[in-house]
Amino acid sequence: MKIQEFSFGNFKSFKEIQTLNLSAAKIKSHNKEIDVNNVIDENSNLFLKTKAIYGANASGKSNIIKALATFIRIIKTSIKDEDILYLVDSFRLSTKTENEPSFFQLIFWHNNIKYRYGFEVDDEKIYSEWLYSTPKKRELPLFIREGKKIIELDKKNYNEGYKLVSLFEEETEENEIFRNNSLFLSTLATFGFGKLSKDLINAIGSTIIISGLGHQGMFRFAGDAITNSEKKKYIVDFLKYGDVGIEDIDALDVPEIDSEESENEDETKKELTKQKKRKLLISFRKKYDENLKAVENESFPFSSNESEGTQKLFELSPFIYEALKNNRPIIIDEFDARFHPLLTKKIVELFNSTSNIGSQLIFTTHDTNLLSNDLLRRDQIEFVEKDQFGASHLYSLVEFKGIRNNASFEKDYIQGKYGAIPFLGDFDKLINSVSNA
Structure with missing residues (x-):
């Protein structure tokens, strides 16, 4: 259209x-x-x-x-x-x-x-x-x-x-x-x-209409997008080109633990497989040795470690991908x-x-x-x-x-x-x- x-x-x-x-x-x-x-x-x-x-x-x-x-x-x-x-x-x-x-x-x-x-x-x-x-x-x-x-x-x-x-x-x-x-x-x-x-x-x-900042739905949408290899490559490249220092990003499925159930550890363990899972986003950055040579990537919890600007860029990237790919x-x-x-x-x-x-x-x-x-x-x-x-x-x-x-x-x-x-x-x-x- x-x-x-x-x-x-x-x-x-x-x-x-x-x-x-x-x-x-x-x-x-x-x-x-x-x-x-x-x-x-x-x-x-x-x-x-x-x-x-x-x-x-x-x-x-x-x-x-x-x-x-x-x-x-x-x-x-x-x-x-x-x-x-x-x-x-x-x-x-x-x-x-x-x-x-x-x-x-x-x-x-x-x-x-x-x-x-x-x-x-x-x-x-x-x-x-x-x-x-x-x-x-x-x-x-x-x-x-x-x-x-x-x-x-x-x-x-x-x-x-x-x-x-x-x-x-x-x-x-x-x-x-x-x-x-x-x-x-x-x-x-x-x-x-x-x-x-x-x-x-x-x-x-x-x-596609994006109004307001830090909308939880946008963050979830971006998290779901990186499960697709093509979209993930675009998002990671988008972050790289944005010069935010991120080398890669991944999503891990972790169970959502209800606060009441967590009081009883045994019961909680039994219910873990039945509960809804959420995605925990992990960002990866280069780690250097004493000679400033890159040796490996260090992982960080995305939401707590990355700046608000980086998070906005991450949230926006799959929508830009969708807009450009499908006109x-x-x-x-x-x-x-x-x-x-x-x-x-x-x-x-x-x-x-x-x-x-x-x-x-x-x-x-x-x-x-x-x-x-x-x-x-x-x-x-x-x-x-x-x-x-x-x-x-x-x-x-x-x-x-x-x-x-x-x-x-x-x-x-x-x-x-x-x-x-x-x-x-x-x-x-x-x-x-x-x-x-």
């Missing part, structure tokens, strides 16, 4: 509808190579490989990631989880929007066909839902839903939708198709004949946290390289070292800024007129030319208040 645009509005700190655009603009960069390397050319449709999102603390950067994560989770689980709409959180600093639905829409390409899918929803019900496709030049509405009614349905191009509606000639409160808090697309995907719907949900759901989009919040600037740059270069033929990386960051016209195009740089009324706004560097191709993006950003920087108060007063206390 290739993401072209993601639009959302009335969600958390975003009042108006904003659009994160991954279509490549018709621009020429200072470094001509990045106009080729940083763009995916798929049948003359041009998509950006990476998108960096900048902004001050609390500007709303993470809410962009949360909006996309919420959109995907509702699509994947609205049938199974009737309470999933609790994730929807409208902009509450305006009486105009606090009781209005949130808006979500994704324009994406799958199997060389352009789709536009979205819905309006609050924390209780779905107000509207729509799916369009553009198999050729003209966009076709496959279905449009308002409330509990399907008001338009393309029998020829979306026959599975017609089949499902035909199963229920009369609308009733028990009709699961028109349940207030379930999506029509998700409902269709549960039926054997809903092949296109299921395929589209799988495509949208292939997006999946990957979205990372706080991308640069715990990483050296040179390391974040190398990872961005990895996605912008010619070896990446189909994966897209979207990330939030404060790392201004990435604001280089030798690394990113102007349309790959996005900013988020809050106005005086507490509403976040999203805009791209490519929207600014008069920016020279060889301009110093980093210098101009720090100087406030593009906005999206904090307006800091007089910290000297804090020092004086302490010294005078």
Whole structure:
């Protein structure tokens, strides 16, 4: 799947509808190579490989990631989880929007066909839902839903939708198709004949979203990944190239001992084979003799010995492997946290390289070292800024007129030319208040 645009509005700190655009603009960069390397050319449709999102603390950067994560989770689980709409959180600093639905829409390409899918929803019900496709030049509405009614349905191009509606000639409160808090697309995907719907949900759901640091699920996923020889080699090489000093890594299965059972040692021993096992990660580093000659590898417990930066790199590596190998989009919040600037740059270069033929990386960051016209195009740089009324706004560097191709993006950003920087108060007063206390 290739993401072209993601639009959302009335969600958390975003009042108006904003659009994160991954279509490549018709621009020429200072470094001509990045106009080729940083763009995916798929049948003359041009998509950006990476998108960096900048902004001050609390500007709303993470809410962009949360909006996309919420959109995907509702699509994947609205049938199974009737309470999933609790994730929807409208902009509450305006009486105009606090009781209005949130808006979500994704324009994406799958199997060389352009789709536009979205819905309006609050924390209780779905107000509207729509799916369009553009198999050729003209966009076709496959279905449009308002409330509990399907008001338009393309029998020829979306026959599975017609089949499902035909199963229920009369609308009733028990009709699961028109349940207030379930999506029509998700409902269709549960039926054997809903092949296109299921395929589209799988495509949208292939997006990898990493929000927050130190998530236990990420650590377990990485631990499981090294049981696969191909993935393990990639992860170990990733750590080596990251210059963290690790030569190898392995996972040992150890039993999880319940604290109550461990009080009785004999009983515990009897139960060891019945209990669930967990993986104990071991890292290996070179050991040297008195002549500084490497003699062997020394093992260490990974979680207690390795730095937080090394652990994050380990956790992230299998997701990067998965994204690049299977051309999946990957979205990372706080991308640069715990990483050296040179390391974040190398990872961005990895996605912008010619070896990446189909994966897209979207990330939030404060790392201004990435604001280089030798690394990113102007349309790959996005900013988020809050106005005086507490509403976040999203805009791209490519929207600014008069920016020279060889301009110093980093210098101009720090100087406030593009906005999206904090307006800091007089910290000297804090020092004086302490010294005078």
